[in-house]
Amino acid sequence: xxxxxxxxxxxxxxxxxxxxxVKAVDGVDLEVNAGxxxxxxxxxxxxxxxxxxxxxxxxxPTSGSARVAGFDVVRDADKVRRSIGVALQDAAIDxxxxxxxxxxxxxxxxxxxxxxxxxxxxxxxxRVGLTAAAERRVGTYSGGxxxxxxxxxxxxxxxxxxxxxxxxxxxxxxxxxxxWEEVRRLNKSGTTVLLTTQYLEEADQxxxxxxxxxxxxxxxxxxxxxxxxxxxxxxLFIDVDQSHIESARSTLARFGExxxxxxxxxxxxxxxxxxxxxxxxxxxxxxxxxxxxLELNEPSLDDVFAEATGHRLEGAQ
Amino acid sequence: MxxxxxxxxxxxxxxxxxxxxxxxxxxxxxxxxxxLFFAALGxxxxxxxxxxxxxxxxxxxxxxxxxxxxxxVQGVLFGATSAAGDLATxxxxxxxxxxxxxxxxxxSIVLGRLAASMVVxxxxxxxxxxxxxxxxARVTSGAVGVIGLIVSGALLGxxxxxxxxxxxxxxxxxxxxxxxxxxxxxxxxxxxxFFPRHYMTGxxxxxxxxxxxxxxxxxxxxxxxxxxxxxxxxxxxxxxxxISIVGIAFALxxxxxxxxxx
Amino acid sequence: xxxxVETRRHDANARSLDVIVALVRRSLLRVRRLPSAFIPSLxxxxxxxxxxxxxxxxxxxxxxxxxxxxYMPLNAIQGASFGALGVSFGLLNDMETGFFxxxxxxxxxxxxxxxxxxxxxxxxxxxPVTFVILVSFLGGLHTPGGPVAIAMVIMASVMVALxxxxxxxxxxxxxxxxxxxxxxxxxxxxxxxxxxxxxxxxEMSGWLQACARVNPMTNILRFARQGxxxxxxxxxxxxxxxxxxxxxxxxxxxxxTGLRRFER
Numbered sequence: 001x002x003x004x005x006x007x008x009x010x011x012x013x014x015x016x017x018x019x020x021x022v023k024a025v026d027g028v029d030l031e032v033n034a035g036x037x038x039x040x041x042x043x044x045x046x047x048x049x050x051x052x053x054x055x056x057x058x059x060x061p062t063s064g065s066a067r068v069a070g071f072d073v074v075r076d077a078d079k080v081r082r083s084i085g086v087a088l089q090d091a092a093i094d095x096x097x098x099x100x101x102x103x104x105x106x107x108x109x110x111x112x113x114x115x116x117x118x119x120x121x122x123x124x125x126x127r128v129g130l131t132a133a134a135e136r137r138v139g140t141y142s143g144g145x146x147x148x149x150x151x152x153x154x155x156x157x158x159x160x161x162x163x164x165x166x167x168x169x170x171x172x173x174x175x176x177x178x179x180w181e182e183v184r185r186l187n188k189s190g191t192t193v194l195l196t197t198q199y200l201e202e203a204d205q206x207x208x209x210x211x212x213x214x215x216x217x218x219x220x221x222x223x224x225x226x227x228x229x230x231x232x233x234x235x236l237f238i239d240v241d242q243s244h245i246e247s248a249r250s251t252l253a254r255f256g257e258x259x260x261x262x263x264x265x266x267x268x269x270x271x272x273x274x275x276x277x278x279x280x281x282x283x284x285x286x287x288x289x290x291x292x293x294l295e296l297n298e299p300s301l302d303d304v305f306a307e308a309t310g311h312r313l314e315g316a317q
Numbered sequence: 318m319x320x321x322x323x324x325x326x327x328x329x330x331x332x333x334x335x336x337x338x339x340x341x342x343x344x345x346x347x348x349x350x351x352x353l354f355f356a357a358l359g360x361x362x363x364x365x366x367x368x369x370x371x372x373x374x375x376x377x378x379x380x381x382x383x384x385x386x387x388x389x390v391q392g393v394l395f396g397a398t399s400a401a402g403d404l405a406t407x408x409x410x411x412x413x414x415x416x417x418x419x420x421x422x423x424x425s426i427v428l429g430r431l432a433a434s435m436v437v438x439x440x441x442x443x444x445x446x447x448x449x450x451x452x453x454a455r456v457t458s459g460a461v462g463v464i465g466l467i468v469s470g471a472l473l474g475x476x477x478x479x480x481x482x483x484x485x486x487x488x489x490x491x492x493x494x495x496x497x498x499x500x501x502x503x504x505x506x507x508x509x510x511f512f513p514r515h516y517m518t519g520x521x522x523x524x525x526x527x528x529x530x531x532x533x534x535x536x537x538x539x540x541x542x543x544x545x546x547x548x549x550x551x552x553x554x555x556x557x558x559x560i561s562i563v564g565i566a567f568a569l570x571x572x573x574x575x576x577x578x579x
Numbered sequence: 580x581x582x583x584v585e586t587r588r589h590d591a592n593a594r595s596l597d598v599i600v601a602l603v604r605r606s607l608l609r610v611r612r613l614p615s616a617f618i619p620s621l622x623x624x625x626x627x628x629x630x631x632x633x634x635x636x637x638x639x640x641x642x643x644x645x646x647x648x649x650y651m652p653l654n655a656i657q658g659a660s661f662g663a664l665g666v667s668f669g670l671l672n673d674m675e676t677g678f679f680x681x682x683x684x685x686x687x688x689x690x691x692x693x694x695x696x697x698x699x700x701x702x703x704x705x706x707p708v709t710f711v712i713l714v715s716f717l718g719g720l721h722t723p724g725g726p727v728a729i730a731m732v733i734m735a736s737v738m739v740a741l742x743x744x745x746x747x748x749x750x751x752x753x754x755x756x757x758x759x760x761x762x763x764x765x766x767x768x769x770x771x772x773x774x775x776x777x778x779x780x781x782e783m784s785g786w787l788q789a790c791a792r793v794n795p796m797t798n799i800l801r802f803a804r805q806g807x808x809x810x811x812x813x814x815x816x817x818x819x820x821x822x823x824x825x826x827x828x829x830x831x832x833x834x835x836t837g838l839r840r841f842e843r
Contacts, residue, residue, distance in 0.1 A: 056681055057683075057684065058683060059842075060840075060842065078686050079685050079686075081685065081686040084684075086678055086680075086681075086684055088680055089677075090676065090677040091677070092676065092677035092678050092679075092680050092681040093676060093677075093678060094605070094609075094673070094676065094729040095607065095676070095679050096603070096608065096609050096612045096613060101605075104601075105601050105605060106681070106685075108597050108598055108600075109598060109682065109685035109687055110685060110686065111594045111597075111603070111687075113687070151601070153681065180592075194815070201722040292719055298675065313624075319646065353728060353774075357787075358772055358773075358777065358787065359777075360784075360789075361636070361779045361783055361785060362638065362782065362785035362787065363638050363778070363787065364776070364784050365638070365641065365782055366637075366638065366780075369641075447818035471751050498621070499622070499623075499626075502626075503626070506626075506630035506634060507633075507634075511634055511635070512634045512635050512637070512638075516636075517633060517636075517637070518633075518636070518637075519633075521629075521633030521634070525634075539670065558797040
């Protein structure tokens with residue numbers, strides 16, 4: 001039996017039945033190594049949160065299996081809960097309580113004694129920078145503060161495995177960086193982290209390995225650097241007048257493989273990268289096509305996603 | 318802006334309000350279900366009262382006949398509070414601002430809601446009387462009495478809607494309007510809406526005697542249970558009309574203040 | 580693992596009690612911090628005590644019954660059952676904020692969610708019930724049955740509050756929307772009023788008498804009222820005990836099965 005802290009085998013989770021069935025997770029195989037940060041990357045509705053909810057025992061699998069910290073999520077749900085910390089998509093807090101009260105409650109829920117809970121609460125408040133706001137009602141906290149408190153709540157019992165579901169969605173850039181720092185610090189101290197995100201940069205910056213999720217399936221998995229290298233060549237994106245789009249398409253096709261791009265633009269993979277740009281521009285000019293804008297992008301996780309699924313992640317270019 | 322335009326705009330907004338009420342059956346239900354239930358409960362619980370000579374000679378021949386007016390009044394008051402809640406929601410969600418930004422008569426924004434309350438009030442009276450008659454109640458004063466009841470329901474709807482609209486416009490909050498609903502409840506219970514004043518005692522009786530709601534209800538009960546006389550029209554029409562005038566004045570004053578503040 | 584976290588209680592029973600106490604504390608904290616949500620449950624039963632005894636009092640005075648003695652047990656039970664509604668709203672709020680997920684992920688026994696809510700419902704019912712009893716004494720309540728009569732009213736109020744809480748939980752866990760609170764309100768309202776709420780069985784006519792005969796609330800009210808109307812007897816007691824236990828058992832099963840369904 002594998003000693004990986006997070007394992008899924010042919011994991012399936014459906015909602016509804018008959019013609020209305022929604023296959024939120026459709027056969028996922030996954031193994032996270034101890035001590036790594038593993039990212040699940042995908043657009044809204046890909047199934048990332050559902051996978052997390054199965055791992056964290058909030059949902060039962062329709063079929064397949066999932067194990068966390070060595071325990072089956074269905075048969076040994078209680079043991080799984082003792083071993084994991086979870087910060088879900090919405091900061092799971094009670095706005096009428098203060099930060100300290102919530103931490104005390106969390107400590108009780110996880111079986112810490114009163115004194116131990118208080119000490120642990122103080123430690124965590126210090127760690128996430130909320131000591132000064134500890135006696136204030138959480139309803140008065142900013143979005144970033146709520147997320148930090150949510151993270152603190154998930155760490156009360158010192159879990160060995162931490163699940164973070166879109167931890168920085170809706171945060172300003174500074175708050176996002178602060179949270180990334182905290183996640184790295186936790187991971188350095190030995191916590192295995194599985195995080196879901198729709199932000200390419202987050203997956204790139206934080207994750208040791210990632211899995212790209214689309215329509216409930218994992219379409220690519222591996223180290224970000226290796227995945228990008230597999231896509232291969234850089235992509236040249238050009239912006240042309242709509243009336244020239246078809247002739248631009250056929251011109252570009254002579255230089256490399258056409259790639260998915262945002263509406264109104266065209267993308268082509270250039271094997272020799274920047275060296276080929278001049279040739280492309282001359283060919284477009286010779287065809288009488290006016291180029292409004294061009295950009296040469298090194299392979300990104302969005303290219304990996306596009307290559308695997310045929311479309312780009314939302315908001316990415 | 319001419320009166321004809323104001324009337325036309327008011328009619329449009331009345332239509333909107335009535336349509337809005339009909340599309341929220343869950344909000345409309347309490348204005349029908351609870352009054353009917355309380356009347357049914359009362360007539361099944363208190364029918365012994367009908368054997369008391371004073372009751373049968375001076376008040377009504379059965380408790381069901383007695384309870385009709387109270388049910389109508391309760392339904393109309395519930396309905397008027399919901400209508401005011403809708404107005405406050407319009408303010409809270411910005412639709413009120415949208416109306417103000419359009420070339421619509423200002424006064425029609427309020428009058429539309431009030432007229433809708435009258436329309437709903439009339440329909441409530443018609444529904445209630447039909448149901449009660451089907452269950453054995455009798456309108457002693459005949460067809461004129463029925464008209465008297467309908468007009469009374471409309472005027473009461475107008476009166477309460479005016480007062481509640483003033484609260485809605487001033488606060489702009491559906492929660493505040495809902496919060497004033499208990500006062501309506503208090504007004505109803507401390508009256509002869511559910512039980513004859515004659516049998517009350519002490520301070521309770523005194524309060525019920527002075528409560529204008531008692532007199533409005535008794536006017537309506539007169540239409541139900543006695544031959545026509547002027548006293549019924551005074552109580553069931555003039556009292557709510559007087560309150561309507563005050564209510565509309567308050568509502569328009571609140572509107573002017575809100576417009577001046579923006 | 581740090582020494583701090585190592586000092587967990589391993590006694591499962593002690594831990595369950597800690598969790599229940601913590602959940603009750605939280606519920607009372609919410610009442611203190613959002614009093615506007617609690618005040619109607621305090622005022623409404625007292626208001627109805629005053630208005631029912633003032634407006635409808637004559638109906639029972641004809642039978643030689645003091646109105647305050649007749650209505651107080653009804654309104655005490657009503658006040659306690661409003662606490663159940665507070666539980667439903669609280670749970671809905673927790674589902675919306677995601678806090679309920681946090682409670683679900685805790686390694687405490689699942690049934691704690693139900694029994695913790697029960698404890699909270701009892702705590703929340705203390706003030707309305709006490710208030711109603713105090714006001715009724717001011718209004719001239721007398722107790723032929725002595726202190727036992729008060730104890731019986733309190734017992735009936737608590738048992739009804741728990742049953743209402745179980746119903747509210749079961750509905751909220753199944754429906755997961757405000758419809759659950761509305762249905763609970765309706766169930767409490769009709770359950771209370773379609774009984775001997777206003778007059779004794781013998782005074783009722785037709786359909787209402789038929790409903791009241793089969794309504795467990797009739798037995799519960801008989802149980803709770805007897806000490807204020809005369810002597811306490813076994814004949815008037817056993818039916819109420821059976822009704823209270825049966826209602827509580829049914830609503831608890833409803834709540835626990837609702838919890839199981841929620842996790843599917």
